[in-house]
Amino acid sequence: MLKAQEILVERYQLLRVLGESASRQTWLAQDLVNQEQVVVKLLITSDQLQWDNLRLFEREAKVLRQLDHPRIPQYYDDFVLERDIVSFALVQEYIPAKSLKELLASGKTFSETEVRDIAIAVLKILIYLHKLSPPVLHRDIKPSNLLFDESKSKNQIYLVDFGAVQDRAASEGATFTVVGTYGYAPLEQFGGRATPASDLYALGATLIHLATGISPADLPQFNSKMQFAHLTKLNPGFVRWLQQITEPNLENRFQTAPAALEALEINQLAITNGNLYTPLTPILVRKSSDKLAIHIPSLNKNIIGLTVGGVGLLFWLFFWKYATASVTYSLASLPIFTWVYIWLIMGILLTAWWILPNYIETDIDFDNQNFEMKWKLFGFTVKKQRGKVSDIDKVYSSKGSYQNQKQIHEVILSLGVDEYYIGRFKQSLSQEESRYLASTIRDWLGI
Numbered sequence: 001m002l003k004a005q006e007i008l009v010e011r012y013q014l015l016r017v018l019g020e021s022a023s024r025q026t027w028l029a030q031d032l033v034n035q036e037q038v039v040v041k042l043l044i045t046s047d048q049l050q051w052d053n054l055r056l057f058e059r060e061a062k063v064l065r066q067l068d069h070p071r072i073p074q075y076y077d078d079f080v081l082e083r084d085i086v087s088f089a090l091v092q093e094y095i096p097a098k099s100l101k102e103l104l105a106s107g108k109t110f111s112e113t114e115v116r117d118i119a120i121a122v123l124k125i126l127i128y129l130h131k132l133s134p135p136v137l138h139r140d141i142k143p144s145n146l147l148f149d150e151s152k153s154k155n156q157i158y159l160v161d162f163g164a165v166q167d168r169a170a171s172e173g174a175t176f177t178v179v180g181t182y183g184y185a186p187l188e189q190f191g192g193r194a195t196p197a198s199d200l201y202a203l204g205a206t207l208i209h210l211a212t213g214i215s216p217a218d219l220p221q222f223n224s225k226m227q228f229a230h231l232t233k234l235n236p237g238f239v240r241w242l243q244q245i246t247e248p249n250l251e252n253r254f255q256t257a258p259a260a261l262e263a264l265e266i267n268q269l270a271i272t273n274g275n276l277y278t279p280l281t282p283i284l285v286r287k288s289s290d291k292l293a294i295h296i297p298s299l300n301k302n303i304i305g306l307t308v309g310g311v312g313l314l315f316w317l318f319f320w321k322y323a324t325a326s327v328t329y330s331l332a333s334l335p336i337f338t339w340v341y342i343w344l345i346m347g348i349l350l351t352a353w354w355i356l357p358n359y360i361e362t363d364i365d366f367d368n369q370n371f372e373m374k375w376k377l378f379g380f381t382v383k384k385q386r387g388k389v390s391d392i393d394k395v396y397s398s399k400g401s402y403q404n405q406k407q408i409h410e411v412i413l414s415l416g417v418d419e420y421y422i423g424r425f426k427q428s429l430s431q432e433e434s435r436y437l438a439s440t441i442r443d444w445l446g447i
Contacts, residue, residue, distance in 0.1 A: 002042070007032070009079055012040055012091065023053060028094060031076075036094075038076060043088040054088070056179070060162045061090050063136055071125050071158050095158050097151070100143035100210065110210040112234050112289050114155070118210065119264060121157040122146065122203050126257040130196040132167075137194050140164040141202035142184045143209060166194055183217030187224075188250050197253045200260055204245035211242075224248040229390070233368050235289040236389045237267035237446025263446075270443030283433060285440060292366040292444045294437065296423070298359045364422060366444065371413075373420060391415040395442045397434040409434035411441070 002025065007013045012029040018039065019026040025042045043057040064075035077091040100118075110118075122141070129136040138145075140161065147158040164179035180189045186201040188194065205216040205226070212219070212231045220227045226246055229239045241264055247253040254260035271289045286293040360382070363374045366389055375383040394414035409431050410423035422437065423429035429437070 002027070008040065008081060008089065012038065014040070029091075031091075037096075039073065039092050039094045041090045041092070042081070045086045045088075056163060056165075057088055057090070059167065060165055063162055063165045063167050064090070064092060066132070067129075067136070069125060069128050071121065071156070073158065073160055095147050095149065095160070097147040097149035097158065099160075100146045100148050100206070102144075103148055104143060104209070104213065109213065112211070112238065115207050115210050115234075116238065116264070116268060117155065118146070118148075118157050119203065119207055120261065120268075122159065123257045123261040123264070125157075125159050126196070126199055126203070127261070130199070130257055134167055135196060137166040137196065138162065138164070138199050138202075139166055139179050139185070139189060139194050140181060141199055142181050142206055146206065183215055186250070186253075187248060195250070195255075196257065197250055197255050200245050200254050200257065201247075204242055208242055208246065233290060235267070235271050235444070235446075236366075236368060237270060237444055238264075238289075240446035241267060266443050267446050270440065283437065287440075287444060290368050292441070294362075294364040294422075294440075296362040296364075296429070298361050362422065366441070373422070385420055387413070387415055387418070387420065389445060392445060392447065395438050395445065395447055397431070397438040411437045413441070 002014060004014055004016060008029070011032055013032055015028045015030060015037070017025060018028050023044050023046065025044065027040045027042070029038050029040045030036075031038045043053065045054075061075070061078045067075065073093040073095055075090075075092050079089050079091075081087040081089050126138075129138065138159065140163070141159070145159065145161045147160055149156045149158065179185075180194075180202070184202045184205045186198050189198045208219070208226060208228050209215055211234060212228050214228075214231065216226055219231075225243070225248060228242070232239070234242075241260075244252070244263075245254050245260055254263070271287055282297050284295040284297075359377055361376045363376065365372050365374075369389060371387055371389055371392075373385045374381050392413055392415055394412075396412055396414070397409060398412050399409055408423060409429045410421050411429070411434050413420040413422070423434060
């Protein structure tokens with residue numbers, strides 16, 4: 001039985017146990033040659049030790065020798081410890097940081113920004129691993145195997161414990177060792193057919209655990225999919241991204257780490273804080289992770305122009321009436337004041353029909369759960385529509401009806417059989433504006 005302060009192979013002095021199981025021990029040790037702390041992992045032989053465990057341990061040492069990444073602990077040494085009980089030892093770099101599992105157990109909650117940063121950091125590690133020849137699959141990504149270093153100016157993440165690593169594709173009909181952790185490992189991995197997308201699933205499950213504080217194994221499921229959106233206030237686009245990366249059906253999941261990273265970065269750009277307003281378009285867009293607000297101003301905000309236009313139209317109508325007074329109408333017997341009243345009503349209606357739509361403003365507001373569209377005239381809401389963001393399956397730019405012999409462009413939100421239209425109140429969105437709005441909404445929603 002190994003004890004603290006023992007020295008192995010005249011070099012590594014054991015300090016304290018970091019982890020322990022029936023056949024494995026992980027120690028923090030002092031390298032007496034280089035005068036630095038290291039991690040010593042020991043596989044202890046016994047009658048209960050299975051051959052597969054030794055094979056995985058040897059594979060871990062072999063793979064670690066070829067890895068060179070700043071977010072993966074560096075391999076230093078391996079040796080056989082021949083005592084009363086033979087042990088196989090692996091020595092690697094020590095990272096003085098807590099695991100995500102420890103942080104969760106201590107009550108730490110992770111913000112959306114932190115979860116996104118962890119996602120990006122781990123995806124970059126996976127891009128490195130999966131591009132090796134042959135690709136290296138970790139096969140056991142979970143909170144306990146990700147170290148979160150909070151001591152640096154920017155939090156850094158490290159991927160550790162390559163005990164379940166696979167460095168070659170499984171051959172047809174070959175026997176396999178079941179590895180992975182329930183809740184984090186996808187179904188195909190338990191069937192011995194792990195792919196790069198299997199590591200992506202495990203990463204997604206880990207991120208959901210961080211965002212909700214609930215282990216994936218304890219989350220409700222529907223059609224084998226984790227149901228977590230109602231437990232968070234995450235950006236809808238990030239929720240859709242997490243849903244896709246944890247798709248139980250391998251074909252519907254992100255297939256590669258670069259593809260998952262690209263989709264996440266597109267959504268990340270779409271939620272960047274700031275107001276977008278350029279001389280090329282009067283449309284104002286305000287966005288953050290939990291809100292997207294779009295304001296489409298009216299074509300004309302000049303109230304004097306409205307007054308002059310209305311008075312001019314009424315005057316023209318009044319003048320036209322008296323210019324044709326000699327013509328006999330069926331209503332000619334009506335008193336003059338009745339005629340004036342009728343023409344005033346007609347003038348007001350025509351004025352409203354031709355002029356007022358140019359003063360309509362549109363506001364579209366999205367949050368994590370719902371969206372609302374308002375059409376306003378001089379600050380008063382004249383129409384309102386609401387819906388759920390989770391029901392939106394398409395957002396696209398389209399050509400609409402003709403107005404003043406000009407075909408307008410509009411943005412359509414498709415919710416199954418229902419459609420919501422942006423840009424129909426004579427606001428004459430240009431093709432560029434409608435495409436810009438559709439793209440902005442799509443990216444924010446992760447569609």
